[in-house]
Amino acid sequence: MIDMRTQPFSNKGFSFIEVMIALAIMAALVAIALPTYINYLSATKKTSAKSNCSEAQRFVSSELAKRAASLAGVTTDAIADLNGGGKRSPYAGNDNIPAFGDTLDKGVVRLSKTNLQALSVGDNVTIECEWSGDDVADSIYYLTVE
Incomplete structure:
Protein backbone atom coordinates (compact mmCIF):
# COMPACT_ATOMS: atom_id res chain seq x y z
CA MET A 1 0.00 0.00 0.00
CA ILE A 2 1.16 3.51 -0.81
CA ASP A 3 1.50 5.90 2.01
CA MET A 4 0.30 9.31 0.73
CA ARG A 5 2.26 11.12 3.38
CA THR A 6 5.55 10.05 1.86
CA GLN A 7 4.68 10.92 -1.75
CA PRO A 8 5.76 14.35 -2.98
CA PHE A 9 2.88 16.70 -3.64
CA SER A 10 2.04 16.63 -7.35
CA ASN A 11 0.88 20.00 -8.70
CA LYS A 12 -1.25 19.17 -11.73
CA GLY A 13 -3.45 21.89 -13.30
CA PHE A 14 -3.58 25.65 -13.03
CA SER A 15 -3.69 27.78 -9.96
CA PHE A 16 -6.46 30.31 -9.46
CA ILE A 17 -4.02 33.18 -10.07
CA GLU A 18 -2.88 31.69 -13.40
CA VAL A 19 -6.49 31.35 -14.59
CA MET A 20 -7.27 34.93 -13.53
CA ILE A 21 -4.22 36.26 -15.39
CA ALA A 22 -5.23 34.35 -18.54
CA ASN A 39 -16.11 49.80 -37.08
CA TYR A 40 -15.31 47.24 -39.79
CA LEU A 41 -18.93 46.02 -39.85
CA SER A 42 -20.21 49.59 -40.03
CA ALA A 43 -17.89 50.43 -42.93
CA THR A 44 -18.93 47.25 -44.75
CA LYS A 45 -22.64 48.10 -44.42
CA LYS A 46 -22.03 51.65 -45.63
CA THR A 47 -20.07 50.36 -48.64
CA SER A 48 -22.88 47.92 -49.43
CA ALA A 49 -25.48 50.70 -49.23
CA LYS A 50 -23.39 52.90 -51.54
CA SER A 51 -23.04 49.99 -53.95
CA ASN A 52 -26.83 49.53 -53.98
CA CYS A 53 -27.18 53.23 -54.77
CA SER A 54 -24.79 52.98 -57.71
CA GLU A 55 -26.57 49.85 -58.92
CA ALA A 56 -29.91 51.67 -58.92
CA GLN A 57 -28.45 54.62 -60.81
CA ARG A 58 -26.89 52.36 -63.46
CA PHE A 59 -30.06 50.25 -63.78
CA VAL A 60 -32.42 53.21 -64.19
CA SER A 61 -30.02 54.92 -66.63
CA SER A 62 -29.86 51.72 -68.67
CA GLU A 63 -33.65 51.31 -68.66
CA LEU A 64 -34.14 54.93 -69.74
CA ALA A 65 -31.61 54.44 -72.56
CA LYS A 66 -33.53 51.33 -73.70
CA ARG A 67 -36.74 53.33 -73.47
CA ALA A 68 -35.37 55.99 -75.80
CA ALA A 69 -34.97 53.31 -78.47
CA SER A 70 -38.12 51.27 -77.85
CA LEU A 71 -40.63 50.64 -75.06
CA ALA A 72 -40.28 46.89 -75.56
CA GLY A 73 -38.47 45.26 -72.68
CA VAL A 74 -38.44 48.35 -70.45
CA THR A 75 -39.29 47.48 -66.86
CA THR A 76 -42.66 48.27 -65.38
CA ASP A 77 -41.50 47.65 -61.80
CA ALA A 78 -37.95 48.83 -61.19
CA ILE A 79 -38.13 48.07 -57.46
CA ALA A 80 -39.03 44.41 -58.04
CA ASP A 81 -36.29 44.07 -60.66
CA LEU A 82 -33.65 45.63 -58.39
CA ASN A 83 -34.70 43.53 -55.38
CA GLY A 84 -34.50 40.29 -57.39
CA GLY A 85 -32.84 37.42 -55.57
CA GLY A 86 -34.13 38.52 -52.17
CA LYS A 87 -31.87 41.56 -51.88
CA ARG A 88 -32.18 43.26 -48.47
CA SER A 89 -30.95 46.45 -46.87
CA PRO A 90 -27.50 45.95 -45.29
CA TYR A 91 -28.81 47.58 -42.09
CA ALA A 92 -31.97 45.49 -41.77
CA GLY A 93 -30.44 42.28 -40.48
CA ASN A 94 -32.94 39.48 -40.99
CA ASP A 95 -35.87 41.87 -41.38
CA ASN A 96 -37.76 41.83 -44.62
CA ILE A 97 -36.76 45.37 -45.61
CA PRO A 98 -35.86 45.63 -49.30
CA ALA A 99 -32.75 47.41 -50.48
CA PHE A 100 -34.83 49.34 -53.00
CA GLY A 101 -38.23 50.85 -52.27
CA ASP A 102 -40.42 53.91 -52.00
CA THR A 103 -39.52 54.90 -48.42
CA LEU A 104 -36.24 56.38 -47.27
CA ASP A 105 -34.84 54.27 -44.43
CA LYS A 106 -31.24 53.62 -43.53
CA GLY A 107 -29.74 51.47 -46.28
CA VAL A 108 -32.74 51.77 -48.60
CA VAL A 109 -32.55 53.31 -52.06
CA ARG A 110 -35.76 55.21 -52.85
CA LEU A 111 -36.99 55.53 -56.43
CA SER A 112 -39.51 58.27 -57.22
CA LYS A 113 -40.98 56.32 -60.14
CA THR A 114 -40.99 52.56 -60.60
CA ASN A 115 -42.86 52.05 -63.88
CA LEU A 116 -40.19 53.30 -66.25
CA GLN A 117 -42.18 52.18 -69.29
CA ALA A 118 -45.03 54.61 -68.52
CA LEU A 119 -42.82 57.71 -68.37
CA SER A 120 -43.03 60.48 -70.94
CA VAL A 121 -40.23 62.50 -72.48
CA GLY A 122 -39.15 65.14 -69.98
CA ASP A 123 -40.26 63.17 -66.90
CA ASN A 124 -37.76 62.91 -64.06
CA VAL A 125 -36.77 59.91 -61.98
CA THR A 126 -35.18 60.70 -58.63
CA ILE A 127 -32.96 58.15 -56.90
CA GLU A 128 -32.27 58.90 -53.24
CA CYS A 129 -29.82 56.92 -51.14
CA GLU A 130 -29.56 57.01 -47.35
CA TRP A 131 -26.88 55.26 -45.32
CA SER A 132 -26.06 57.58 -42.39
CA GLY A 133 -29.26 56.95 -40.42
CA ASP A 134 -30.50 60.55 -40.27
CA ASP A 135 -33.42 59.95 -42.69
CA VAL A 136 -32.00 62.54 -45.08
CA ALA A 137 -30.72 61.42 -48.47
CA ASP A 138 -26.92 61.16 -48.53
CA SER A 139 -26.84 60.93 -52.31
CA ILE A 140 -29.42 61.98 -54.91
CA TYR A 141 -29.49 61.30 -58.64
CA TYR A 142 -31.87 63.08 -61.01
CA LEU A 143 -32.44 61.34 -64.34
CA THR A 144 -34.58 62.78 -67.13
CA VAL A 145 -36.37 60.82 -69.84
CA GLU A 146 -35.19 61.87 -73.29
Missing part, protein backbone atom coordinates in the same frame (compact mmCIF):
# COMPACT_ATOMS: atom_id res chain seq x y z
CA LEU A 23 -8.78 35.76 -18.29
CA ALA A 24 -7.43 39.30 -17.82
CA ILE A 25 -5.27 38.96 -20.94
CA MET A 26 -8.23 37.64 -22.95
CA ALA A 27 -10.44 40.50 -21.72
CA ALA A 28 -7.79 43.05 -22.76
CA LEU A 29 -7.56 41.50 -26.24
CA VAL A 30 -11.35 41.56 -26.64
CA ALA A 31 -11.48 45.18 -25.43
CA ILE A 32 -8.96 46.12 -28.12
CA ALA A 33 -10.43 44.03 -30.95
CA LEU A 34 -14.17 44.63 -30.46
CA PRO A 35 -14.31 48.35 -31.41
CA THR A 36 -12.20 47.65 -34.49
CA TYR A 37 -14.54 44.84 -35.52
CA ILE A 38 -17.64 47.00 -34.97
